[in-house]
Amino acid sequence: MSNKINVLDSIEAVRTNPHMFIGSTTTHQHLIDEVLDNAFDEIRNKHAKHVKLEIGVDDKGSYVAVYDDGRGLPYHQVELPNGKKVDSIVAITTVLFSGSKFEIDPDETYIGMHGVGLVAVNALSKDMEILTVHKKKLLHYVFNDSKLTSRNELDVPPDFKWKTIITFHPNEEYFDSFDVPMGYFARRLLLAKAKYPKCQFEFNDQEIPAYSLEEYVRKVMYFDDDEYLANTSIKLADNKELHAFIGIKPDAETILMGDVNLKPTDGGTHMNLIKNLARKIFQDKLGKKFPKAKRDDFLTGIRVYVSTTLPKGQFDSQTKRVLETNMSEFNNDKLVKRLTRALNNDYIINILIDNLNAKYAKKIVKSTSKKRLSNTNKVKDAIDIPAKILYIVEGESAAGTLSQIRDKHIEGVFPLKGVPINPEKQTMDKLHKNKELTQLVEAIGSAPNYRYEYIKILSDADVHGRLIAAIVSLILWRFFPDKVKDGKVRVCLPPLFGAKKGKKEIMLQTAEEALKYEKQGYKITRFKGLGEMNPEQLDIAIHQGNEYILQPPSQTALRIVTDTEIRKILLNKDEINLDLIFTKAIKVNTF
Numbered sequence: 001m002s003n004k005i006n007v008l009d010s011i012e013a014v015r016t017n018p019h020m021f022i023g024s025t026t027t028h029q030h031l032i033d034e035v036l037d038n039a040f041d042e043i044r045n046k047h048a049k050h051v052k053l054e055i056g057v058d059d060k061g062s063y064v065a066v067y068d069d070g071r072g073l074p075y076h077q078v079e080l081p082n083g084k085k086v087d088s089i090v091a092i093t094t095v096l097f098s099g100s101k102f103e104i105d106p107d108e109t110y111i112g113m114h115g116v117g118l119v120a121v122n123a124l125s126k127d128m129e130i131l132t133v134h135k136k137k138l139l140h141y142v143f144n145d146s147k148l149t150s151r152n153e154l155d156v157p158p159d160f161k162w163k164t165i166i167t168f169h170p171n172e173e174y175f176d177s178f179d180v181p182m183g184y185f186a187r188r189l190l191l192a193k194a195k196y197p198k199c200q201f202e203f204n205d206q207e208i209p210a211y212s213l214e215e216y217v218r219k220v221m222y223f224d225d226d227e228y229l230a231n232t233s234i235k236l237a238d239n240k241e242l243h244a245f246i247g248i249k250p251d252a253e254t255i256l257m258g259d260v261n262l263k264p265t266d267g268g269t270h271m272n273l274i275k276n277l278a279r280k281i282f283q284d285k286l287g288k289k290f291p292k293a294k295r296d297d298f299l300t301g302i303r304v305y306v307s308t309t310l311p312k313g314q315f316d317s318q319t320k321r322v323l324e325t326n327m328s329e330f331n332n333d334k335l336v337k338r339l340t341r342a343l344n345n346d347y348i349i350n351i352l353i354d355n356l357n358a359k360y361a362k363k364i365v366k367s368t369s370k371k372r373l374s375n376t377n378k379v380k381d382a383i384d385i386p387a388k389i390l391y392i393v394e395g396e397s398a399a400g401t402l403s404q405i406r407d408k409h410i411e412g413v414f415p416l417k418g419v420p421i422n423p424e425k426q427t428m429d430k431l432h433k434n435k436e437l438t439q440l441v442e443a444i445g446s447a448p449n450y451r452y453e454y455i456k457i458l459s460d461a462d463v464h465g466r467l468i469a470a471i472v473s474l475i476l477w478r479f480f481p482d483k484v485k486d487g488k489v490r491v492c493l494p495p496l497f498g499a500k501k502g503k504k505e506i507m508l509q510t511a512e513e514a515l516k517y518e519k520q521g522y523k524i525t526r527f528k529g530l531g532e533m534n535p536e537q538l539d540i541a542i543h544q545g546n547e548y549i550l551q552p553p554s555q556t557a558l559r560i561v562t563d564t565e566i567r568k569i570l571l572n573k574d575e576i577n578l579d580l581i582f583t584k585a586i587k588v589n590t591f
Contacts, residue, residue, distance in 0.1 A: 031125070043068070070163050250301060378439060381412050420468065422474070496508065
């Protein structure tokens with residue numbers, strides 16, 4: 001009688017408060033995890049070479065079956081706390097904390113090491129069937145409503161290749177849905193294949209293809225083959241191992257992922273270790289450039305994956321989703337040096353710089369943009385705001401001339417005084433304090449309420465003018481990337497020569513063109529700059545000169561331009577090749 005009461009207490013404890021034992025009851029996902037963990041333990045400890053998972057529907061409803069060719073379930077007599085002895089398989093399926101795996105080989109590692117898993121599966125299922133091989137006999141157990149209803153010993157069939165098969169039908173009374181995340185279990189099997197490539201894994205009769213661990217990480221963290229992925233690993237005594245992968249995405253959130261003993265984790269000490277080391281490495285590298293950045297800012301766009309092997313992992317709960325094992329022994333000079341070497345990579349550093357720039361640029365735009373312009377803003381605003389075009393013009397003189405010929409209702413003019421501040425050479429704090437830049441940001445406005453739809457840069461056609469156009473382009477790409485992506489940022493490159501005969505005047509870009517028209521009787525004028533043009537000439541220059549569009553990164557058909565590429569162009573002191581930054585537009589002057 002006392003034995004029955006003990007069994008009843010364990011089953012009812014799970015049924016009364018299932019969240020305590022399996023976490024969420026939205027689906028039966030954790031029940032599958034429990035059985036799969038045990039099969040994976042056999043793989044990891046070199047007792048099995050083949051695991052198969054089936055999730056489907058039969059005539060009884062939703063079912064799950066897990067197969068492995070390991071050692072089989074332990075079969076012997078177990079003494080319960082009340083002194084009674086029972087069959088070990090009955091004990092581990094009906095009595096909490098009776099799992100034989102508490103007595104483990106210290107050289108082996110487990111994720112299913114507990115006395116709860118199969119009890120929870122049995123308690124929350126309509127029925128459960130176990131087939132396990134012991135001493136050349138096939139032991140067959142059937143449980144209905146958590147009670148043992150059948151136990152048989154059979155001869156092992158000659159073609160029977162498995163050592164354990166556990167099948168169960170989850171009980172709809174305890175779950176909201178049977179729609180489990182199939183992709184999650186496919187990833188679990190893919191991870192197992194990546195870490196144990198010589199073993200075989202199947203999911204619903206589909207064999208899992210060969211994958212390396214790096215290929216797996218790229219797949220689950222969405223890294224393309226051509227994107228740099230830093231990786232390093234460290235092994236300690238007692239089968240302890242850590243493998244870390246770190247990559248970066250432009251202008252994206254920080255993502256941490258990982259696994260412990262083939263079990264995906266949502267967080268924990270292993271992930272925190274690598275995250276904190278990476279953050280310190282990046283902060284040491286870029287702290288002077290971004291002195292006011294917060295610690296976590298140096299992880300902007302960073303994606304971290306940490307795969308860990310531990311003999312006895314300690315977790316926050318029965319669901320084993322957050323590791324709590326102290327990882328200090330991994331935090332040694334060897335790991336720090338390897339990680340530092342892997343992360344001091346131009347690809348990662350340059351994108352991180354771009355991400356930090358974008359992060360602080362958004363803050364500057366948000367703090368600077370106002371409903372009304374400040375009285376000190378030097379923009380010659382359009383009358384009807386929001387308006388069509390804002391011209392950013394090199395020089396007060398040219399800006400004054402353009403103001404005379406513009407359509408004052410829909411066009412605004414912002415004059416530049418010399419070469420603007422270069423975002424690449426200044427900290428964001430200095431950019432924020434720069435009067436001309438903050439006035440420009442204020443004049444343009446912020447999404448979604450921009451004050452102007454299009455932005456056109458108008459500078460001289462010489463090298464100095466091209467430098468100004470390139471720097472303004474970098475400013476606009478830094479502070480208004482969505483404008484660039486939408487193709488709303490243009491550069492008007494004025495002509496170097498004017499050819500005039502009577503009332504006819506033509507704008508020319510090269511000396512060869514000027515010579516050709518001079519031979520035809522045209523009077524040739526060499527323009528030194530926009531400020532020397534009269535209103536009529538400037539109007540022709542704007543509408544007949546070359547116009548370029550800053551290339552939108554969102555369009556894969558065009559070469560993607562990043563801060564890094566513009567940065568390289570700005571280092572060229574002899575020539576600023578706008579064709580490397582812009583794509584030349586054809587007939588864009590239609591508005």
